[in-house]
Amino acid sequence: MSQGALNYISRRLTVPPAELWGVVTFYHLLSTKPRPPIVAHVCDDIACRIHGGEALCESLEQIMGPPGAHGENGRATAWMRSPCLGQCERAPAALLTVAGERPRTITLAPVEDGTASIVDALRDPPDTTDTRLGARAPDERQRRVSRSVPQVGQAGMRLIGRIGRVDPTSLEAYRASEGYRGLARAVEIGPAAVIAEVVASKLLGRGGAAFPTGRKWDAVAKAEARPHYLVCNADESEPGTFKDRLLMEEDPFALIEGMTVAGYATGCERGYLYLRGEYPLAAERMAGAIAAARAAGLLGADVMGAGFEFDIEIRRGAGAYICGEETALFNSIEGKRGEPRNKPPFPVQVGLFGRPTVVNNVETLVNVPALLREGGAAYGGIGTEGSTGPKLFCVSGEVARPGLYEAPFGITLRQLLDLAGAAPVRAVLLGGAAGVFVGPADLDVPLTFEGTRAIGATLGSGVIMVFGESVDLLDIVRRIAEFFRDESCGQCVPCRVGTVRQEELLARLRARRPLGSDAEEMALLKDLGQVMRDASICGLGQTASSAVESAIFRLSIAGRRA
Amino acid sequence: MKPEPIWFQPPPPPSRPPAAPGRPAAPPVEVVIDGQRATVPGGSTILDACRARGVDIPTLCFLPTLTPVNVCRVCVVEVTGSRVLVPACSRRVEPGMTISTESERVRVSRRMVLELLASSVDLSTAPGLHDMMTRYGAQPERYGPAAVPAAAGARDRREPGHHQAPDGARAETVAQPVKVDNDLYIRDYSKCVLCYKCVEACGVDAQNTFAIAVAGRGFDARISTEADVPLPDSACVYCGNCIGVCPTGALMFKREHDMRAAGTWDESKQRTTDTICPYCGVGCTLSLHVQDNRIVKVTSPADVSVTGGHLCIKGRFGFTFVEPPGKDSD
Numbered sequence: 001m002s003q004g005a006l007n008y009i010s011r012r013l014t015v016p017p018a019e020l021w022g023v024v025t026f027y028h029l030l031s032t033k034p035r036p037p038i039v040a041h042v043c044d045d046i047a048c049r050i051h052g053g054e055a056l057c058e059s060l061e062q063i064m065g066p067p068g069a070h071g072e073n074g075r076a077t078a079w080m081r082s083p084c085l086g087q088c089e090r091a092p093a094a095l096l097t098v099a100g101e102r103p104r105t106i107t108l109a110p111v112e113d114g115t116a117s118i119v120d121a122l123r124d125p126p127d128t129t130d131t132r133l134g135a136r137a138p139d140e141r142q143r144r145v146s147r148s149v150p151q152v153g154q155a156g157m158r159l160i161g162r163i164g165r166v167d168p169t170s171l172e173a174y175r176a177s178e179g180y181r182g183l184a185r186a187v188e189i190g191p192a193a194v195i196a197e198v199v200a201s202k203l204l205g206r207g208g209a210a211f212p213t214g215r216k217w218d219a220v221a222k223a224e225a226r227p228h229y230l231v232c233n234a235d236e237s238e239p240g241t242f243k244d245r246l247l248m249e250e251d252p253f254a255l256i257e258g259m260t261v262a263g264y265a266t267g268c269e270r271g272y273l274y275l276r277g278e279y280p281l282a283a284e285r286m287a288g289a290i291a292a293a294r295a296a297g298l299l300g301a302d303v304m305g306a307g308f309e310f311d312i313e314i315r316r317g318a319g320a321y322i323c324g325e326e327t328a329l330f331n332s333i334e335g336k337r338g339e340p341r342n343k344p345p346f347p348v349q350v351g352l353f354g355r356p357t358v359v360n361n362v363e364t365l366v367n368v369p370a371l372l373r374e375g376g377a378a379y380g381g382i383g384t385e386g387s388t389g390p391k392l393f394c395v396s397g398e399v400a401r402p403g404l405y406e407a408p409f410g411i412t413l414r415q416l417l418d419l420a421g422a423a424p425v426r427a428v429l430l431g432g433a434a435g436v437f438v439g440p441a442d443l444d445v446p447l448t449f450e451g452t453r454a455i456g457a458t459l460g461s462g463v464i465m466v467f468g469e470s471v472d473l474l475d476i477v478r479r480i481a482e483f484f485r486d487e488s489c490g491q492c493v494p495c496r497v498g499t500v501r502q503e504e505l506l507a508r509l510r511a512r513r514p515l516g517s518d519a520e521e522m523a524l525l526k527d528l529g530q531v532m533r534d535a536s537i538c539g540l541g542q543t544a545s546s547a548v549e550s551a552i553f554r555l556s557i558a559g560r561r562a
Numbered sequence: 563m564k565p566e567p568i569w570f571q572p573p574p575p576p577s578r579p580p581a582a583p584g585r586p587a588a589p590p591v592e593v594v595i596d597g598q599r600a601t602v603p604g605g606s607t608i609l610d611a612c613r614a615r616g617v618d619i620p621t622l623c624f625l626p627t628l629t630p631v632n633v634c635r636v637c638v639v640e641v642t643g644s645r646v647l648v649p650a651c652s653r654r655v656e657p658g659m660t661i662s663t664e665s666e667r668v669r670v671s672r673r674m675v676l677e678l679l680a681s682s683v684d685l686s687t688a689p690g691l692h693d694m695m696t697r698y699g700a701q702p703e704r705y706g707p708a709a710v711p712a713a714a715g716a717r718d719r720r721e722p723g724h725h726q727a728p729d730g731a732r733a734e735t736v737a738q739p740v741k742v743d744n745d746l747y748i749r750d751y752s753k754c755v756l757c758y759k760c761v762e763a764c765g766v767d768a769q770n771t772f773a774i775a776v777a778g779r780g781f782d783a784r785i786s787t788e789a790d791v792p793l794p795d796s797a798c799v800y801c802g803n804c805i806g807v808c809p810t811g812a813l814m815f816k817r818e819h820d821m822r823a824a825g826t827w828d829e830s831k832q833r834t835t836d837t838i839c840p841y842c843g844v845g846c847t848l849s850l851h852v853q854d855n856r857i858v859k860v861t862s863p864a865d866v867s868v869t870g871g872h873l874c875i876k877g878r879f880g881f882t883f884v885e886p887p888g889k890d891s892d
Binding site: 006031490501504537 | 633722789
């Protein structure tokens with residue numbers, strides 16, 4: 001962003017220039033220094049790391065020089081390292097940003113021919129948002145999608161049933177495959193009954209926090225302040241998570257239907273879809289689907305002729321993991337720095353623009369139409385007592401068939417790994433960077449919220465990342481610490497400085513140069529974990545030590561060095 | 563009888579503008595503070611409730627005249643039933659709340675917050691923090707020797723996202739050269755704990771100038787003007803209210819900064835005289851800090867209703883006219 005552009009935005013939006021500067025310097029896809037028009041953001045995060053992402057970065061450095069070169073020598077291209085791009089099932093991945101009159105972002109995944117693919121793409125950017133695209137024939141589409149969703153075509157799938165089978169760009173195709181039957185039923189039974197159905201289904205939020213969706217909806221529906229807002233959290237940035245991306249890319253109308261039902265039930269006239277900036281295909285598909293739904297009278301002033309208003313606006317993120325935290329997301333939509341707010345007050349009381357707000361994850365909302373079709377009580381019978389319904393699992397790492405898997409809650413980790421074809425595992429990361437490492441002894445844990453909690457782990461957003469014997473786990477753990485250091489918003493002291501000290505400590509462990517004794521370092525790590533967990537403002541800081549501590553203390557990976 | 567000329571008429575009795583009817587006061591709330599039952603005003607914060615009862619909770623980013631931002635996390639307390647500790651400065655009391663202000667968990671978090679700050683920030687001109695560190699047994703040296711300070715402007719140019727991986731042998735800090743770009747005050751961001759007070763004072767809590775904001779992300783977050791321009795090129799109006807609220811001396815009168823550099827700053831030799839600002843009719847209280855018969859700093863008491871501790875450029879910096887001309891004017 002040039003100074004002229006900043007001045008224009010500042011005047012046009014009447015935002016003080018200093019505040020605007022604060023916002024622009026917060027997001028890593030924005031830059032205040034000149035960047036070459038075409039930049040490759042190469043993922044070196046944990047899933048890509050196992051599949052050669054780091055090696056890719058190292059050879060790019062030899063060919064193109066250090067990362068983040070700022071257009072010196074008038075070069076037209078540059079490359080940068082990137083945190084997880086959400087393409088873990090087809091690692092390694094890169095994202096191309098192409099500036100110009102029609103700025104574009106293009107996903108390269110998998111990067112099959114190493115640096116050559118990236119250098120070629122930089123020289124001549126492909127004319128598509130995703131290198132996987134191009135096929136139109138149904139069987140060809142299914143074959144390509146099955147790389148990401150191995151269960152394509154299997155019967156009995158509630159959330160991924162349409163993927164690979166139904167054209168995601170066609171509203172007619174969606175309606176022909178039970179689409180909009182959930183909304184029709186909602187309109188038939190009325191808002192209060194919809195909430196009763198969701199409560200009866202005992203649906204828990206799928207973003208990681210597992211809050212009861214029905215209770216959230218009920219609180220907003222009953223809130224006196226108006227207007228109410230609906231926010232769909234599609235800022236999926238948890239390393240290892242890609243479920244929301246695939247849902248939006250391959251079944252966008254299901255999310256629109258889910259959002260419309262939620263808006264109808266809770267009295268929202270406007271829904272915001274906060275979509276991760278790194279997901280160009282999802283943005284394209286969602287924008288197309290929203291336009292099609294609007295044209296068909298399924299969004300707008302009088303939805304389905306049922307006398308209620310609801311419309312959806314897409315807001316794209318600009319590169320900040322923290323914006324997946326619900327209150328940081330509100331601030332980001334409001335045009336501010338994505339700094340989380342203190343809770344309470346909770347979003348259902350004071351949320352987006354200070355109004356009562358429902359905020360739900362993509363997968364949660366995609367459950368809603370299916371839930372209404374089958375009936376809340378029946379839906380609540382799927383899975384286990386404490387975790388009901390179907391669940392999506394993002395399996396990546398060292399497995400034969402990585403991808404998105406749907407299974408009822410209660411499937412054990414071992415069963416899921418058998419589906420995906422895992423070789424002997426050394427460790428599994430549950431829940432992503434904010435999750436917990438478990439070892440081979442824990443493979444019989446049932447994948448439910450209560451089951452993982454019982455062994456001191458977490459299900460989080462459904463990340464199952466598998467590490468075999470050959471992986472340098474200490475390097476993976478160091479990368480996780482680096483991730484949190486990079487992604488901390490910097491607002492509160494425990495997280496801002498704690499993540500830096502945690503990364504430094506892991507660097508010392510890896511180099512086997514402890515300060516004082518090993519015991520002192522372990523005490524320090526525990527202290528850092530405790531202050532971040534207890535005193536940070538938001539979930540990022542509170543979980544920043546979770547995976548690190550579990551690897552060091554549960555798997556004793558540091559002890560293995562001797 | 564001839565009516566008296568109009569200028570002899572006494573002024574009308576003072577009248578107040580009609581006030582909106584007050585909100586009904588929230589009913590008092592029963593809470594337990596450190597094992598003692600207490601009835602505290604409804605709607606008050608945990609900090610208010612505790613301080614009113616003489617229970618001391620340390621604070622850093624809190625100031626009664628500013629909106630609480632609860633970012634320093636020094637004031638955290640344990641509330642039974644809460645998964646995490648809660649900031650006393652902004653969390654309001656609820657009926658039946660059981661609060662522990664000095665539990666082991668609280669003490670660990672306070673010690674760690676102070677260690678993390680002291681290992682990354684120069685706290686030499688923040689004396690209150692030293693007492694706090696002694697109280698909680700903070701040992702900032704256990705993070706290793708401090709890293710080499712950043713070059714001038716280097717931290718301001720950092721971008722969010724990836725950074726150079728550390729080797730861990732030295733503890734990264736915010737150390738950098740002092741910014742001296744005007745004659746009135748300096749900005750030493752080596753001493754900045756990022757409490758957001760200056761941004762609030764520059765914004766809606768006092769001055770409404772919006773010359774500074776927090777920029778960057780994570781450990782690279784910093785207080786910055788637009789595009790990091792020097793103060794004379796920014797929107798700054800030199801009211802100095804940011805200096806008034808800074809808890810660590812990162813923002814300081816240039817005169818104080820120069821005297822400290824010369825080794826002549828001596829608070830034991832300073833007297834404070836309260837007076838009223840002579841410039842306009844508002845009548846702001848000025849506290850003149852005088853050393854060796856020379857004004858070295860001007861503040862205003864935070865509890866004076868006229869100023870709330872805030873001044874303008876004239877009250878804050880326009881004092882040199884009382885000094886003999888030519889005598890070490892700066």
